[in-house]
Amino acid sequence: MMDPDHELFVCIVDEGGLAAAGRRLHISPAMMSKRLARLEERLGAKLVHRTTRRLALTPAGERLHTDLRGILAALDEAERRVSGASAMASGPLRITAPTSFGRMHLAPYLPRFIDAHPKVELTVDLSDVFADLIESRADLAIRITADPGPGLTAQRLATNRRILCASPAYLAQHGTPDRITDLKDHRLLAAEGQMPWRLIGPKGPASVEGRSHVRTNSSELVRELTLAGGGIALRSLWDISEALLRGDVQQILPAYEGSSNVGLFAVQLPQANPPRAISAFIDFLVTIYVPVPPWEALGERTVLP
Numbered sequence: 156m157m158d159p160d161h162e163l164f165v166c167i168v169d170e171g172g173l174a175a176a177g178r179r180l181h182i183s184p185a186m187m188s189k190r191l192a193r194l195e196e197r198l199g200a201k202l203v204h205r206t207t208r209r210l211a212l213t214p215a216g217e218r219l220h221t222d223l224r225g226i227l228a229a230l231d232e233a234e235r236r237v238s239g240a241s242a243m244a245s246g247p248l249r250i251t252a253p254t255s256f257g258r259m260h261l262a263p264y265l266p267r268f269i270d271a272h273p274k275v276e277l278t279v280d281l282s283d284v285f286a287d288l289i290e291s292r293a294d295l296a297i298r299i300t301a302d303p304g305p306g307l308t309a310q311r312l313a314t315n316r317r318i319l320c321a322s323p324a325y326l327a328q329h330g331t332p333d334r335i336t337d338l339k340d341h342r343l344l345a346a347e348g349q350m351p352w353r354l355i356g357p358k359g360p361a362s363v364e365g366r367s368h369v370r371t372n373s374s375e376l377v378r379e380l381t382l383a384g385g386g387i388a389l390r391s392l393w394d395i396s397e398a399l400l401r402g403d404v405q406q407i408l409p410a411y412e413g414s415s416n417v418g419l420f421a422v423q424l425p426q427a428n429p430p431r432a433i434s435a436f437i438d439f440l441v442t443i444y445v446p447v448p449p450w451e452a453l454g455e456r457t458v459l460p
Contacts, residue, residue: 317413
């Protein structure tokens with residue numbers, strides 16, 4: 156049996172504050188604060204910084220929370236083995252994912268996970284900002300990146316292929332570039348922070364400098380501008396494969412693609428015994444994206460090599 160104050164601390168972190176945790180545990184905010192202070196005094200360490208807007212863990216609090224989550228998962232597993240209970244995923248599970256990717260390539264499959272794991276209380280947050288797993292109280296993040304982040308456990312699910320593309324209307328009006336150096340004479344489209352483009356070509360790495368013809372913080376706007384004939388963009392295949400299949404956009408300079416270092420990752424805080432809900436969700440993601448993600452299978456029906 157875990158110390159009740161330890162369980163209280165885990166609940167405070169998971170719920171994001173004393174009031175929310177108190178409602179879950181049916182304990183008054185005043186008593187929650189008193190018990191947290193008692194735990195900090197006993198450990199001789201400050202565990203959380205409390206402000207009017209949010210709760211943030213101290214380094215000591217981060218270590219304790221990670222260790223306690225692992226202990227709780229191990230206790231749960233031990234009880235299941237002794238009681239002979241089925242190994243069923245249950246409890247709260249908070250997922251974060253990029254906005255467009257989550258809408259296009261996660262949401263359509265979620266009913267399958269929900270039906271298979273009815274006792275999991277699923278929360279999905281979509282944002283194009285990398286969420287801090289501790290601050291956002293997320294159990295698992297889906298990230299598209301070359302670097303999932305330091306001190307995290309990451310499972311690579313797929314390579315994120317990115318291709319140069321433009322609409323037939325744009326190419327008819329402005330011509331199709333034959334060489335990578337021709338791009339300097341074209342309208343390039345990219346969201347803030349996405350240029351220069353780092354590409355891999357026949358002779359190795361290549362860089363495309365410049366600025367977006369339209370300045371925007373929205374990658375979705377870049378996608379729609381590209382479809383509407385606004386210019387040339389470097390787009391992920393997961394984002395553009397259906398448009399390629401329909402002929403709404405065409406791949407250009409096919410010898411050049413974005414670096415293969417960029418991948419799709421499932422990222423979590425390191426813990427020896429992660430809750431079964433997290434493991435079940437990662438297994439679910441593997442069934443979707445491994446060995447060939449759906450957009451790659453669709454890409455095989457286009458002109459992509």
